[in-house]
Amino acid sequence: QVQLVESGGGSAQAGGSLRLSCAASGSIGGYCLAWFRQAPGKEREGVSAISHFQTTSYADSVKGRFTISQDNLKNTLYLQMNSLKSGDTATYYCAEDRRADCWWRGIFSGSTYAYWGQGTQVTVSS
Numbered sequence: 001q002v003q004l005v006e007s008g009g010g011s012a013q014a015g016g017s018l019r020l021s022c023a024a025s026g027s028i029g030g031y032c033l034a035w036f037r038q039a040p041g042k043e044r045e046g047v048s049a050i051s052h053f054q055t056t057s058y059a060d061s062v063k064g065r066f067t068i069s070q071d072n073l074k075n076t077l078y079l080q081m082n083s084l085k086s087g088d089t090a091t092y093y094c095a096e097d098r099r100a101d102c103w104w105r106g107i108f109s110g111s112t113y114a115y116w117g118q119g120t121q122v123t124v125s126s
Helices: none
Strands: 004-007 010-013 018-024 032-038 045-050 056-058 066-071 076-081 090-097 120-125
Touching (some): 018 120, 045 066
Antiparallel strands (some): 018 076, 066 076
């Protein structure tokens, strides 16, 4: 059973930065990985994803501000968040899927991912 544990959330001022981490219980190399977020009263949305061949994708709302990366030696996924806005306030979740066709199932579709972390809260104040 894969376990994912997020950390790094907290409070930040608008314009500030935070770096989220997602530690996996096993190897993450060769799998699809993603960050999602859910704000109160809103649906969960995909923020960024990285494929098993290292292609990355970002939601339009975070392009140019957020960067997804992974460290396979540490089995950790990261999300560097810069130029934070109040609209980034949400609970952030990391997700993983190991199927070979995961990238083509819909990288920002929650149903693509078999494993999820418990979430970390990010609050941005203006």
